Ligand SMILES: Nc1ncnc2c1ncn2[C@@H]1O[C@H](COP(=O)(O)OP(=O)(O)OP(=O)(O)O)[C@@H](O)[C@H]1O
Ligand SMILES: Nc1ncnc2c1ncn2[C@@H]1O[C@H](COP(=O)(O)OP(=O)(O)OP(=O)(O)O)[C@@H](O)[C@H]1O
């Protein structure tokens with residue numbers, strides 16, 4: 001299964017969800033690959049790597065100077081590998097925009113290694129440019145983290161419309177789920193957003209909800225996923241439950 | 254003065270800062286224009302407008318089918334005008350990338366109306382693409398909101414490097430300030446980030462710090478800036494102080 005974690009709204013918990021769900025599936029014994037498709041390289045630093053000294057990145061893979069398996073790094077989490085990213089990737093949007101089949105580059109690059117992994121998780125940048133289009137085309141399932149606040153909720157219908165457009169234009173099939181993040185049950189805003197998203201999107205919304213927890217925000221400063229840094233924390237437990245729920249997702253499409 | 258609010262890191266408080274600082278300068282009697290340069294159109298909905306029924310947007314201005322003064326809307330805040338945005342702008346990155354002088358389109362479009370306003374504030378999307386480059390070139394001052402967490406702090410040096418590159422390549426001059434946002438004095442992470450950013454960036458960091466406050470996050474659901482929705486809230490007071498501090502910024506460049 002290839003899952004892309006995307007949302008053009010910034011700061012909704014894409015990287016935190018990608019890193020922790022990938023780590024959780026790895027801890028369940030599934031061989032897992034995390035692909036950092038964001039020039040910011042947050043998933044790369046979130047797993048403890050130095051962006052300045054990477055032997056190869058996803059940029060080399062997309063520009064076809066490296067095979068995917070030549071850019072993979074083993075991480076401190078058993079069963080979890082990473083194809084890292086850094087600012088080199090920032091030029092890809094423009095450089096690759098005239099390449100033939102530019103939206104299929106990632107799907108083709110992963111085709112050879114897909115068989116070696118049970119699960120591949122792709123962390124996307126906060127936009128719907130060429131990099132995110134590549135992730136959409138390469139995926140079976142899309143995970144949309146929505147922070148329990150107004151702007152992330154308000155942007156959801158537009159994001160879904162764009163996804164539909166991509167489906168018909170690029171003749172590709174994918175299913176999607178919404179994951180509510182940074183939920184704070186003490187605020188009326190959080191509760192209202194949870195209710196409204198559940199009402200409007202029904203069975204697309206995962207039962208698991210990720211609570212706001214400062215431990216999750218501290219974990220990247222230690223170069224570890226939250227579920228490794230503080231395994232018993234509620235948000236860690238919920239990310240393990242989200243990984244289980246995703247793996248057992250019956251297709252809805 | 255033309256101020257751009259930018260940071261490629263998502264969710265650090267760009268829109269919230271742009272909307273509230275623009276509203277605060279308007280409340281001090283300065284004629285202020287807010288430009289929404291993000292296809293998400295969050296500043297547009299944050300001021301109570303419907304993105305689907307806009308007569309004209311910044312997209313029309315950049316593609317030169319409307320003058321800037323033809324796209325301006327009066328807002329419910331006295332002295333505050335808006336050039337709105339919606340998803341039409343999403344195509345601009347690609348459409349305008351081959352236009353001659355593509356980085357100067359916004360500067361030229363604002364040149365005729367610059368004289369009618371005391372302050373112009375530009376809200377940028379979470380990336381450093383063509384739209385943000387246009388904002389850099391059009392501005393005298395850059396405001397970089399940095400949420401008091403690890404990933405936003407970690408990305409700051411790279412963002413400043415890219416800004417320097419733009420300065421030399423596009424032969425343009427700008428000064429910058431860093432505004433710490435969503436500060437939560439109860440967490441060690443927030444305090445650590447505040448100390449580290451102040452140590453590394455010294456006089457570039459604004460004295461004003463914006464605290465985390467759920468009222469700020471609720472305000473957009475009412476179509477109002479936080480400083481209008483809950484004027485006496487601490488975060489509102491701090492945004493008024495940030496506007497004062499910015500207006501009185503002696504150049505450092
Ligand atoms: N459950 C949580 N509780 C508290 N903080 C969280 C939680 N999840 C994420 N965060 C913090 O919120 C901020 C935004 O999260 P993150 O960077 O994962 O979002 P993103 O969608 O990947 O952002 P971008 O749009 O820049 O890629 C980060 O500082 C992160 O540490
Ligand atoms: N001081 C604050 N206290 C609490 N919540 C805040 C504060 N400032 C902003 N927020 C909330 O945090 C979220 C991110 O803020 P905002 O959307 O302004 O960031 P942004 O940088 O513009 O995001 P994007 O990268 O998507 O453009 C929003 O839900 C907003 O309402």
Ligand SMILES: [Mg+2]
Nearest residue numbers: 014015038042
């Ligand atoms: Mg991210």
Ligand SMILES: [Mg+2]
Nearest residue numbers: 267268291295
């Ligand atoms: Mg914004």
